[in-house]
Amino acid sequence: xxxxxxxxxxxxxxxxxxxxxxxxVRFVSCPTYRDADSGRKSGCWLADDPVTGRRWDxxxxxxxxxxxxxxxxxxxxGAAGPEACGAPVLSPVRTSRLLDRPCTRHMLPAEGFPxxxxxxxxxxxxxISVARAVPQGxxxxxxxxxxxxxxxxxxxxxxxDYLLDKADTWLxxxxxxxxxxxxxxxxxxxxxxxLRLAERPEVARERAEMVGESLRRLIPGLAVDIRTxxxxxxxxxxxxxxxxxxxxxxxxxxxxx
Amino acid sequence: xxxxxLRRAILPLAALAAAISVxxxxxxxxxxxxxxxxxxxxxxxxxxxxxxxxxLLLTGGALDTKGHPFFEPIGANGRACVTCxxxxxxxxxxxxxxxxxxxxxxxxxxxxxxxxxxxxxxxPQDERASHSLLLDRGLIRIQRPWPIKEWNGKPVTPxxxxxxxxxxxxxxxxxxxxxxxxxxxxxxxPRPIANMKYLLAVGFPYDPKQGYALPRDPETGTILSGNxxxxxRMGTLKQQMNEARDxxxxxxxxxxxxxxxxxxxxxxxxxxxxxxxxxxxDLDAMGAKxxxxxxxxxxxxxxxxxxxxxWSEYHAWDKISPQDAKTLTPQQLAFRQSVARGVHVFRxxxxxxxxxxxxxxxxxxxxxxxxxxxFCHNMTQxxxxxxxxxxxxxxxTLPFADPMPDLPLFRITxxxxxxxxxxxxxxxxxxxxxxxxxRCADAGKITLQSLRGLSARAPYFSNGLAKDLRGVVNxxxxxxxxxxxxxxxxxxxNLMSVL
Numbered sequence: 001x002x003x004x005x006x007x008x009x010x011x012x013x014x015x016x017x018x019x020x021x022x023x024x025v026r027f028v029s030c031p032t033y034r035d036a037d038s039g040r041k042s043g044c045w046l047a048d049d050p051v052t053g054r055r056w057d058x059x060x061x062x063x064x065x066x067x068x069x070x071x072x073x074x075x076x077x078g079a080a081g082p083e084a085c086g087a088p089v090l091s092p093v094r095t096s097r098l099l100d101r102p103c104t105r106h107m108l109p110a111e112g113f114p115x116x117x118x119x120x121x122x123x124x125x126x127x128i129s130v131a132r133a134v135p136q137g138x139x140x141x142x143x144x145x146x147x148x149x150x151x152x153x154x155x156x157x158x159x160x161d162y163l164l165d166k167a168d169t170w171l172x173x174x175x176x177x178x179x180x181x182x183x184x185x186x187x188x189x190x191x192x193x194x195l196r197l198a199e200r201p202e203v204a205r206e207r208a209e210m211v212g213e214s215l216r217r218l219i220p221g222l223a224v225d226i227r228t229x230x231x232x233x234x235x236x237x238x239x240x241x242x243x244x245x246x247x248x249x250x251x252x253x254x255x256x257x
Numbered sequence: 258x259x260x261x262x263l264r265r266a267i268l269p270l271a272a273l274a275a276a277i278s279v280x281x282x283x284x285x286x287x288x289x290x291x292x293x294x295x296x297x298x299x300x301x302x303x304x305x306x307x308x309x310x311x312x313l314l315l316t317g318g319a320l321d322t323k324g325h326p327f328f329e330p331i332g333a334n335g336r337a338c339v340t341c342x343x344x345x346x347x348x349x350x351x352x353x354x355x356x357x358x359x360x361x362x363x364x365x366x367x368x369x370x371x372x373x374x375x376x377x378x379x380x381p382q383d384e385r386a387s388h389s390l391l392l393d394r395g396l397i398r399i400q401r402p403w404p405i406k407e408w409n410g411k412p413v414t415p416x417x418x419x420x421x422x423x424x425x426x427x428x429x430x431x432x433x434x435x436x437x438x439x440x441x442x443x444x445x446x447p448r449p450i451a452n453m454k455y456l457l458a459v460g461f462p463y464d465p466k467q468g469y470a471l472p473r474d475p476e477t478g479t480i481l482s483g484n485x486x487x488x489x490r491m492g493t494l495k496q497q498m499n500e501a502r503d504x505x506x507x508x509x510x511x512x513x514x515x516x517x518x519x520x521x522x523x524x525x526x527x528x529x530x531x532x533x534x535x536x537x538x539d540l541d542a543m544g545a546k547x548x549x550x551x552x553x554x555x556x557x558x559x560x561x562x563x564x565x566x567x568w569s570e571y572h573a574w575d576k577i578s579p580q581d582a583k584t585l586t587p588q589q590l591a592f593r594q595s596v597a598r599g600v601h602v603f604r605x606x607x608x609x610x611x612x613x614x615x616x617x618x619x620x621x622x623x624x625x626x627x628x629x630x631x632f633c634h635n636m637t638q639x640x641x642x643x644x645x646x647x648x649x650x651x652x653x654t655l656p657f658a659d660p661m662p663d664l665p666l667f668r669i670t671x672x673x674x675x676x677x678x679x680x681x682x683x684x685x686x687x688x689x690x691x692x693x694x695x696r697c698a699d700a701g702k703i704t705l706q707s708l709r710g711l712s713a714r715a716p717y718f719s720n721g722l723a724k725d726l727r728g729v730v731n732x733x734x735x736x737x738x739x740x741x742x743x744x745x746x747x748x749x750x751n752l753m754s755v756l
Binding site for chain 1: 459461465468469471480558560562609617619620621623624625626628629632674675
C-alpha cells in the first residue's frame with residue numbers, strides 16, 4: 001500500500017519526465033542513500049537538484065557517491081520511472097565526489113522500493129586468463145580515451161579498466177613506435193547550482209601520469225610521452241555516453257607509428 | 258659416515274610411505290619444528306588443534322629438511338623461517354604455540370629473540386612481560402623505516418606526518434627507536450605461507466583499489482598479485498625472503514640464489530587446510546570437498562562470483578539425505594548443517610559497508626555499499642581477494658579498533674587532502690599500507706589474507722584483535738552493525754573452523 005501511494009505521488013513528475021527524456025541535467029547536491037535491498041550492490045543513490053527541486057535516481061553512475069560529501073551530478077533524463085528507487089532515473093549519469101564539500105550523511109529506508117538487483121553488464125573486463133581477441137590490422141594512428149571523475153585522477157573500476165584493456169589489447173597487436181598520453185583538465189570555471197566549479201590544472205598531469213604508468217606496467221618497454229592540456233573542451237566520443245563534462249575529463253592515448 | 262649416508266638414504270624413503278599424524282595438542286617435540294631438527298617433511302602431515310585436525314600436503318614428494326634453508330638456523334639468532342611458520346599452525350604461528358614454547362624453554366627459544374620476539378629490545382629479556390605481545394597476541398615486532406623507503410631503498414615522500422602518542426613498549430621513542438630515530442615499530446601476526454599459488458595468483462590486470470594497472474616483478478616481468486605481506490611492502494617472495502633475512506633472522510650474509518630457490522620451491526609446494534572437524538567428522542565426506550587436496554588440485558585466482566562460488570566445497574552438505582543422516586551422530590549432522598548455512602551467510606547476508614578505505618574509497622563502489630563477506634573474500638577456494646587486498650576494516654585505527662593499550666598509538670596528520678573517512682587528523686596503532694605507499698588515504702589498510710587453516714592459528718586480524726573465531730564475527734558485527742542472529746554467528750564460526 002505504502003508503495004502504491006509513493007508511486008501515485010510520483011505520477012505527475014513522470015509525465016514531465018517523459019517530455020524531458022534525453023535532456024541534460026547538471027547540479028550539485030548532497031546525496032541520499034536509500035537502503036533498498038535486493039542483494040549486493042542494490043542500494044539506491046538519490047540527489048535533489050536545488051534549483052528545480054526535483055529528486056533524481058543517480059544510482060547508475062559508474063562511480064557512486066559518498067554520503068559524507070556533495071556530488072556533481074551530470075546526466076540525461078532517462079526513460080525509466082521511479083519503480084526501483086523512488087525517483088526518476090538519470091541514465092546515463094555521472095556522480096563526482098566533491099571531497100572539499102562535506103555533507104550530513106542521510107539514509108532513507110527502502111520504503112517499499114526494491115533497488116536494482118546487481119547484474120554484471122556493460123563495461124567490464126575478462127579475467128587475465130581469458131585470451132583477448134587480437135584486433136585486425138592494418139594499424140594506423142589511433143586514439144583511445146580514458147575518463148575520470150571531476151578533479152580526480154583515479155582509474156574507474158568497470159569503466160577505465162575496460163577502456164584501458166581495449167587500448168592495451170590493440171597496442172600489443174599494433175606495436176606502435178610510441179604513444180603520446182595527453183591528460184586534459186576542465187579548468188574553465190562554470191557555475192553549477194550557484195557554485196563556481198573548475199578542475200585544478202595539475203589534475204591533467206596527474207591523470208596522464210596515472211595512465212602512462214599503467215601503460216608502462218601493461219606493456220613493458222612501451223615508449224610513452226606525457227603531455228597535458230588545460231581548458232578541455234567536450235568531445236562526442238560515445239564512451240563518454242553523451243555527457244559533455246565527462247568527455248572533458250579525459251586522457252587520450254595516441255598511438256604513433 | 259656410513260651411518261650418516263644410510264640415514265640420508267633411508268629417511269626419505271621411509272617418509273615417502275609415511276603419512277605422519279601428530280595427535281594431542283601440545284605433544285612436544287614433534288609438534289614444534291626447531292631450526293635444524295633435520296626431520297623429514299612428509300607428503301602428508303596432520304596436526305590436531307582445538308577444532309579438529311589440520312592437514313598439510315606437500316607436492317613433489319617428502320622433503321629431507323636437513324640442510325634446507327627454510328629449516329636451518331641460517332641467521333645469527335638461531336632462528337629459521339620455520340620458527341615463525343610452523344606446520345602445526347598452518348605455517349603461521351599461534352599465540353598458544355608461542356606460550357607453549359615459552360613454557361618449554363623458559364623463554365630461551367630463539368623465537369623470543371630480543372630484536373622482534375620481544376616487545377622491544379630495550380626491555381629486560383628474561384621477563385615474560387617483555388614478550389607479552391607475542392605471548393598474548395601472537396605479535397612480532399615489525400620495524401619500518403621512517404621516512405618511508407621502497408623495497409629497493411628508494412625514498413618515498415609521505416603525504417602525512419606521524420607522531421607517537423603512546424609508546425608502551427619503548428620501541429617508538431628514545432635514541433634508537435621511533436620516527437625521530439628513523440623508524441616506526443608496529444606489531445603484526447606472522448602470515449601463513451601455505452597455499453601460496455593462490456596468494457600469488459593474478460585474476461585481473463588492474464588494482465581497482467589503487468586505480469593502477471598491477472606492477473610487475475622487476476626481475477622476471479611477472480605481474481604481481483599484491484597479496485603478500487600485511488602492508489604490501491614486498492611484492493615477490495624473493496623480496497620478502499631478503500627482508501626477513503635481515504629483520505627476523507639477523508643473517509649477516511645474503512641469501513644465495515639456490516637458497517632462495519629452495520625456499521620458494523618448498524612453500525609453493527605446500528597446501529594446508531582443516532581436514533577433520535571434532536564436531537563434524539571428515540571434511541571431505543558426503544560430497545564435501547574440505548581439506549587441502551582440493552586446494553592442491555584447483556586452479557588459483559578465480560573470482561567466485563563468476564565461477565565456482567566461494568566455499569562451494571560445502572554445498573553438498575546443504576541437503577544431507579535421510580540415509581546419510583542416519584550414519585551421523587546428531588552432533589555431526591547438526592554441525593554439518595550449520596557449516597552449510599554458514600556458507601550462505603558468508604556469501605548472501607548483505608550489510609552496509611561504510612567508511613572503509615579500499616572499499617568505500619577511492620574506488621567508486623559508493624559509501625555506503627551493500628554487500629556481504631564475499632565482496633572482499635572473493636577468491637574461490639581461498640577466500641582472499643582476487644585483486645590486491647588492501648582494505649581498512651578499522652582493526653588498527655580509531656574509532657573502530659578495540660582499545661589495545663599494550664600497542665603503540667600514532668597520530669596521523671594528512672598534509673594534503675584529508676583522509677576520506679577519518680579526516681585530516683586521526684589515530685592508529687598501525688598505519689599499515691600507508692607505511693609502504695606514503696599515502697595518507699592508505700592508513701589503516703591491511704592486506705586480506707587466506708582464510709584457510711584458521712583453527713590452527715589464532716588469534717586473528719593483523720594485530721591479534723580477535724582471540725578466537727567468535728571474536729572475528731563479533732568484530733564485524735560491531736564494526737558494521739550487521740545484525741547477525743545468534744544462529745548466524747555460530748554458523749559462521751563453524752564454517753571458519755573447517756576451512
